[in-house]
Amino acid sequence: MTEPTPSVASDDVVVQQPYRLHAHPPEISASRARRFGSWYYAEHVLRSMKSYRWTLLASSVGTPVIYLFALGVGLATLVDRNTDDAFGGVSYLAFIAPALLASAAIMTAATEFTYPVMDGFKWRRVYYGPHASPLNTDQIVNGHVLAIAIRLMATTTIYFVIVAAFGASDSPSGVLAIPVAVLTGLAFGLPLLAFAAGLEEDRGQFALVMRFIVTPLFLFSGTFFPLETLPVFLRWIGWISPLWHGTELGRALTYGYELPVWLAVVHVVFLVVLAVVGLHLARSVFARRLGK
Amino acid sequence: MPLSDPPVISAHRLSKHYGDFHAVDGISFDVPAGESFGLLGPNGAGKSTTMRMIGGVSQRTSGELTIMGLDPEEHGPEVRAHLGVVPQQDNLDEELRVRDNLLVYGRYFGLPMSYLRPKADELLEFAQLTEKSGAKVDALSGGMKRRLTIARSLINEPKILLLDEPTTGLDPQARHVLWDRLFRLKESGVTLILTTHYMDEAEQLCDRLVVVDKGRIMAEGSPAQLIRDHSTREVLELRFGSERNTTVAAELQGIGERLEPLPDRVLIYARDGEEALEQVISRGLKPVTSLVRRSSLEDVFLRLTGRSLID
Numbered sequence: 133m134t135e136p137t138p139s140v141a142s143d144d145v146v147v148q149q150p151y152r153l154h155a156h157p158p159e160i161s162a163s164r165a166r167r168f169g170s171w172y173y174a175e176h177v178l179r180s181m182k183s184y185r186w187t188l189l190a191s192s193v194g195t196p197v198i199y200l201f202a203l204g205v206g207l208a209t210l211v212d213r214n215t216d217d218a219f220g221g222v223s224y225l226a227f228i229a230p231a232l233l234a235s236a237a238i239m240t241a242a243t244e245f246t247y248p249v250m251d252g253f254k255w256r257r258v259y260y261g262p263h264a265s266p267l268n269t270d271q272i273v274n275g276h277v278l279a280i281a282i283r284l285m286a287t288t289t290i291y292f293v294i295v296a297a298f299g300a301s302d303s304p305s306g307v308l309a310i311p312v313a314v315l316t317g318l319a320f321g322l323p324l325l326a327f328a329a330g331l332e333e334d335r336g337q338f339a340l341v342m343r344f345i346v347t348p349l350f351l352f353s354g355t356f357f358p359l360e361t362l363p364v365f366l367r368w369i370g371w372i373s374p375l376w377h378g379t380e381l382g383r384a385l386t387y388g389y390e391l392p393v394w395l396a397v398v399h400v401v402f403l404v405v406l407a408v409v410g411l412h413l414a415r416s417v418f419a420r421r422l423g424k
Numbered sequence: 425m426p427l428s429d430p431p432v433i434s435a436h437r438l439s440k441h442y443g444d445f446h447a448v449d450g451i452s453f454d455v456p457a458g459e460s461f462g463l464l465g466p467n468g469a470g471k472s473t474t475m476r477m478i479g480g481v482s483q484r485t486s487g488e489l490t491i492m493g494l495d496p497e498e499h500g501p502e503v504r505a506h507l508g509v510v511p512q513q514d515n516l517d518e519e520l521r522v523r524d525n526l527l528v529y530g531r532y533f534g535l536p537m538s539y540l541r542p543k544a545d546e547l548l549e550f551a552q553l554t555e556k557s558g559a560k561v562d563a564l565s566g567g568m569k570r571r572l573t574i575a576r577s578l579i580n581e582p583k584i585l586l587l588d589e590p591t592t593g594l595d596p597q598a599r600h601v602l603w604d605r606l607f608r609l610k611e612s613g614v615t616l617i618l619t620t621h622y623m624d625e626a627e628q629l630c631d632r633l634v635v636v637d638k639g640r641i642m643a644e645g646s647p648a649q650l651i652r653d654h655s656t657r658e659v660l661e662l663r664f665g666s667e668r669n670t671t672v673a674a675e676l677q678g679i680g681e682r683l684e685p686l687p688d689r690v691l692i693y694a695r696d697g698e699e700a701l702e703q704v705i706s707r708g709l710k711p712v713t714s715l716v717r718r719s720s721l722e723d724v725f726l727r728l729t730g731r732s733l734i735d
Contacts, residue, residue, distance in 0.1 A: 153543055155535055155581040158492075158505035164534025165501050176528045180519040257515040261576075263481055264509040265532035266501040423482055 165266035173262055173275025178282065192287045195239075196294040199232050200225070203356070204298055219358070222387050229300035230309050230382025231355040234375055236291050237284050237313040241321030242346050244280045246338040249328035252276075259422060269419040273325075277411065280321065281314060288313040295386075306386040316378025319403040320349075322410025329417040349373045354380070377402045430493060432457045432584055432615050433478060438487035439639075440473050447473040449639035450487065457583070460616040462630035464623075464721075466729050470639040471619035472512055475588045478617065480504045491584070505533060508577035508614075512588040514569045518561040522553060522572060525561065530579040543579060550605065551575040567598025574605065585609060587618040591625060603628050623721040635728050642728040647721050654727055655719040656681050658697035662690045662704065662711040672709060679703045693719070 155161075165172065181188065204225035211224040219227040252259040262272050288310050295301055301309070324341065331337060352366060353359070353375035359367055370376035377399040383389035384396060391399075431454035440448040448470040455461045463471045476482035477489060480496035480503040489496060496503040516525050526544040527537070535543075548554045551571040556564060564572065570590065577585060590606070591599040606629055610616055620626055626633055627647045635642045635650070643650055660680065664672045666688060673685035680694030694700040697716030704711065 153539060153546070155533070155539060155543070155579075158502065158580070158582075161505035161533035161535070161580060162499075162502040165505065165532060168534060169501075169532070172531045172534070175531055176517070179524060179528055180517055183519050256518055257513060258517050260511060260513075260515040261517065261529065262532055264479055264504065264507075264511065265529065266505045266534075267532050268500060 162266050165271075169267040169271035170274035170278055173267060173272050174278040174282070175275075176262070177276055177279035181279070181283065188283075188287075192290045193294070195236060196232065196291045200229070200294065200298050200300075203228055203232070204300065218361075220387075220389055222389075223300075225298060225300045226302075226387045227383070228356060229295045229298070230313075230386050231353070231375070231379040233288055233291050233295060233309055234313045234316045234378035234382055235350050235355060237288050237317030237378075238320045238346065238349070238375055240284055240287050241280065241317040242324065242342065244283065245321040245325040246328050246341065247334075249325060250331065250334050250338075253329065253421060254333070259418070263422045269422050270415050272422075273411070273415045273418050277318070277322065277325070277414075281318060284314045284317045285310065288317075301386040303386055303388055309382040309385045312378055312381045312385065315400075315403050315407065316374050319374035319378070319406035319410075322407050322414060324410070326410055326413035326417050329414055329421065349375045374403055374406055429457060431455055432492055433461075433617065434488075434490045435474075435478075436488040438474070438477065438489050439485045440470070440477060440482065441485040446639050448477070448484075451634075451636065451639070451641050452487075453634055453641070453644070455615060455617060457615055458610075458613050460610050460618070460629055460631045462626045462633035463617070463619040463636055464621065464626050464630075464633050464725060465619075465636035466621060469636045469729070471636055472588055474636070475586055475617070475619055479507060479509050479586055505580065506582060506584055508580065508582035508585040510570075510573050510577050510585070510587040510590055512592070512619075514573050516561045516569060516572060516576070520561065521557070522559050522561060522564070523548060523557045525572060526576055526579055529576045533580040535580065540579070547575040547578055550578075552601065565598075567594050567601065570594060570598070570602060571605070574602070578609075582614070584615045584617065587616065589619055589621070591620075591622065599625070623725060627721055635725060637729040643724070650724045651719050651721060654724040656693040657695050657719060658693075658700075659717055659719050659723060660692040660694060660697040660700045660704075661715040661717065662692065663688065663713045664690065664709075664711050675707060675709060676704065679707075693723075 208224035259272055263269065267275075291313075292301070292307070292310050296306070328338070348369060352362065352369040353373040354370050355375065359370040359376060362370070380389075380391060381396060381399050384391040433455040435454075436452045437450045438448060438452065439446065439450050451470075451474065453461075463474060465471050473482065477484050477496070478491060480491070480500045483497055491503045492506050494503050517528065520528060523544050526547060527540050530540040530543065545554070545557070548557050551574060553568060553572060553575065556568060561569065561572070574590070587606070591602050594602065603625070606616060610629070616629065618629060630647060632644070632646050633650070634644045643654060645653060663669070669687065669690050670685050673683060673690055676683055676690065676692065680692040680700045682693040684691040684693070692700050692704075701714055701716060704714075
C-alpha cells in the first residue's frame with residue numbers, strides 16, 4: 133500500500149469531498165432509530181442474506197419437492213392402498229403436507245437461530261456494530277427476528293405453492309397455513325434464540341439440538357401418523373411440541389380436519405406463548421451480554 | 425477555545441466494577457470540543473471499559489458521565505447518534521460487500537439512501553478503498569479492514585470519534601496511513617478520543633492524554649508536559665553486560681537525577697546526557713555501549729505504570 137503523492141487535485145478529492153454532503157443532525161438520527169430501529173436491523177439481516185439468495189431459493193424449492201415426491205407420492209401410494217380411513221378420509225399427501233410445511237419453518241428457524249447468533253456474538257461479532265449505533269439491544273433482537281420471520285414467510289409460501297401444485301390443499305383457507313407455519317417456526321425458534329445467545333462457545337450444543345430436539349419433534353409430532361396412534365407414554369412429545377400444535381392447525385385449514393374451536397385456541401395460545409416468552413428471554417440475554 | 429464552552433465529554437468519579445474487580449475506579453476528566461484526547465495505559469488498565477461507557481454501551485457502576493451534555497444511560501440513542509465508534513476488534517459484516525457495510529451502517533441512523541450512496545463513495549475515497557468498493561470484506565488486509573471500520577464510523581458525520589486501539593496489529597505503513605487520515609479528521613474539527621498503548625501514536629495524535637493504570641488516572645497533560653513532569657530532558661542508556669549492570673549501578677549513584685538498573689542496561693535520567701556520560705567515564709567505568717537520547721513518553725509510561733508484565 134503506498135500513499136499517493138499529495139497534490140492540489142488529490143487534496144480536493146480527499147479532503148474537501150467528505151464534508152460537502154451533510155447528514156441530518158444527531159437528534160433526527162436518534163428519533164428515527166427510536167421509531168424504526170427494528171426495521172433498520174431487519175434490513176441489514178435481509179441484505180446479508182442476499183449473498184446467499186440462490187442457495188436459499190434452491191433449498192426453499194428443492195426441499196418441498198424432494199419431500200413431496202418421496203413421501204407424498206412414493207410412500208403415499210403404498211399408504212393410501214392399505215388404509216381405509218386412518219387419515220380422516222383424506223389422502224396421505226393431504227395429511228402430511230401441512231406437517232411438512234410447519235417442519236420446514238422449524239428447520240429454517242433452527243438454522244437461523246443457532247450458528248448466526250454465535251456469529252453475531254463471538255465469531256464475527258456482527259451484533260456489536262449496531263450496538264454502538266443509535267439502535268438499542270431490543271431493536272437488534274426484534275430486527276433479527278423480523279428478518280427471519282420474513283424469511284420464514286418466503287420459504288413457507290414457496291412450500292405452500294408447491295404443496296398446492298401437488299393438489300394437497302383444496303380449501304381456500306389453506307393459505308392461512310402459511311402464517312401458522314411461520315408462527316410455529318417462531319414458537320420453536322425464539323426460545324432457541326435465547327438459548328443460543330447465552331452460549332459462550334460452541335461445543336457442539338447446536339448439533340445436539342438438531343439431533344435430539346429437532347429430529348424427535350419432526351418424527352413424533354403427529355407428522356407422519358396421527359399422534360393418537362402413538363402409545364400414551366410417547367404422546368407428550370407431541371403435546372409439548374410446537375410442531376404438533378402448528379400441524380393440527382394447518383390440517384384444519386388445508387383440508388377441513390375437524391378441530392374444536394377451543395382446541396384451535398389452545399394451539400394458537402401455546403404457540404404465541406412460546407414465541408413471546410422466547411422473545412423476552414432473548415432480549416434480556418442480549419442486553420446482558422452486549423451491555424457488559 | 426473560550427472557557428464558557430461546555431466540554432463535549434465530562435466524566436466525574438466514573439467507576440465500573442465487575443463484582444470485586446474495579447475495572448474503572450473513579451476517574452474524572454473533561455474533553456473540550458475539537459480536542460484530541462488519549463487514554464494511555466497497559467492492557468487491563470480500564471481504557472476499553474471507559475470507552476464503552478462513553479460510547480453508551482456499558483453502564484457505569486457509579487459516578488457521573490455526560491456526552492454533549494447528555495447522560496448515556498438515559499439518552500442512549502441520542503448519545504450514540506453523536507458518535508462515531510471504532511472498536512478494538514473489527515466487527516464488519518463479512519457477508520456484505522465493502523460498500524454495503526457503509527450503507528447498512530448508515531441506515532442505523534435513519535439516513536436516506538440518497539445521502540448514503542454518494543457519502544459511502546466519498547468515505548471509501550477517504551479511506552483509500554475505492555477500488556475495493558465491491559470486494560468482499562474477507563479479502564481485505566488488516567489495515568484495509570481498519571480503514572473500512574473508520575470509514576464506517578464516519579457515515580453519520582460524527583463530531584466525536586471514539587477509537588479503541590485503532591492501529592494495534594497493523595504494519596508501520598498501514599499505521600502511518602491511518603494516522604494521516606485521523607489527523608485530517610482532527611483538522612476538520614472532529615473531537616478524537618483514543619486509547620492506545622503505543623507511545624508514538626499518542627505523541628502523534630493526542631493534544632492531551634491521561635495515563636491510566638488499574639482503573640485510575642496516574643497522570644494527565646500534553647505529551648510534552650508529561651515528559652517534563654515525570655521524566656528528565658534526556659536519558660543515558662548504558663550497557664555493561666548482563667552480569668555487571670546491577671553491580672555497576674551502585675558505583676553510578678549521584679549521576680543524573682535518577683538511576684534505573686535493568687537486566688540488560690542501566691538508565692540514567694539527566695538533563696544533559698552527554699555530561700552524565702562524562703561523569704560516568706571520569707569515575708573510571710567503561711560501558712560496552714552508551715546512548716544518549718531524548719526522554720520519550722515511553723519513559724513516562726513505564727515510570728508510572730511499572731515495568732512488570734501485565735497479562
